[in-house]
């Protein structure tokens with residue numbers, strides 16, 4: 516039961532980042548509420564059996580459903596999916612949170628958030644950040660680089676074709692382990708002195724995909740190739756895989772930005788602000804070896 520007034524709410528709690536944040540907050544002893552759209556999904560992830568965690572059902576886009584979960588909440592972690600509704604539902608959450616006098620919202624944002632970006636989710640993140648800044652609620656923007664966990668999408672290519680297929684040319688990208696994003700989020704949510712700050716976070720290396728393939732080769736003990744596919748072939752592969760046109764277009768925009776080097780800068784926020792050492796790409800592969808060998812399904816991680 517969350518009897519404390521210092522309740523921390525985590526949205527997006529069934530997702531990649533949110534569930535790690537909930538686990539870490541629970542371990543810290545904080546009183547945690549999680550907002551989920553489907554209680555059964557939270558149960559399948561055992562979120563409901565974590566100490567100090569209470570699960571509520573609701574939708575970020577539906578203000579009425581947010582009343583019970585927002586009552587007496589002090590701080591919130593704001594996360595939802597990259598989809599056409601992201602901007603609307605997150606702004607709805609911020610507007611509703613104002614009525615419940617929330618003290619602080621930590622917004623999971625993107626490393627290239629920019630209102631003028633050619634990439635739609637970068638524009639959406641920037642607009643949500645702007646609305647949060649103008650809401651009167653204190654805020655922290657946690658701007659994360661590409662998640663290393665994105666390489667889980669390459670598992671079939673690694674296992675069946677000994678290859679990574681990406682339209683990155685020879686450009687560098689500074690990725691970050693989701694566990695590190697979650698650790699920083701927990702430090703912000705449970706610590707002091709982060710109000711009004713913007714924190715870009717990446718790992719310590721900006722790697723070409725040739726270098727990423729070398730790292731997979733070294734750990735897996737066989738040659739993994741980087742196949743530098745054209746943007747057109749990447750677009751076709753995504754369509755053939757059944758992705759929606761909206762998502763295919765969004766990913767085209769994202770990789771065009773990445774090929775320009777927009778995500779190749781390494782930031783030292785984790786070290787300098789939080790005294791944390793980011794996970795290296797080698798450590799990420801080694802920790803997830805059963806997945807990259809095909810011995811454990813991605814969704815079991």
Ligand SMILES: NC(=O)c1ccc[n+]([C@@H]2O[C@H](COP(=O)([O-])OP(=O)(O)OC[C@H]3O[C@@H](n4cnc5c(N)ncnc54)[C@H](OP(=O)(O)O)[C@@H]3O)[C@@H](O)[C@H]2O)c1
Nearest residue numbers: 527528529530531532552574575595596597659660661662
């Ligand atoms: N992938 C990357 O490399 C990367 C890098 C930096 C930043 N980001 C940003 O990180 C965010 C996604 O984080 P993630 O990958 O951890 O998320 P995720 O795995 O895609 O999960 C999204 C979560 O949001 C929930 N959600 C979506 N719409 C909702 C709504 N209307 N009401 C309540 N809950 C809702 C989902 O619930 P259900 O389980 O019900 O669907 C799920 O728990 C996006 O904003 C993305 O732009 C991503």
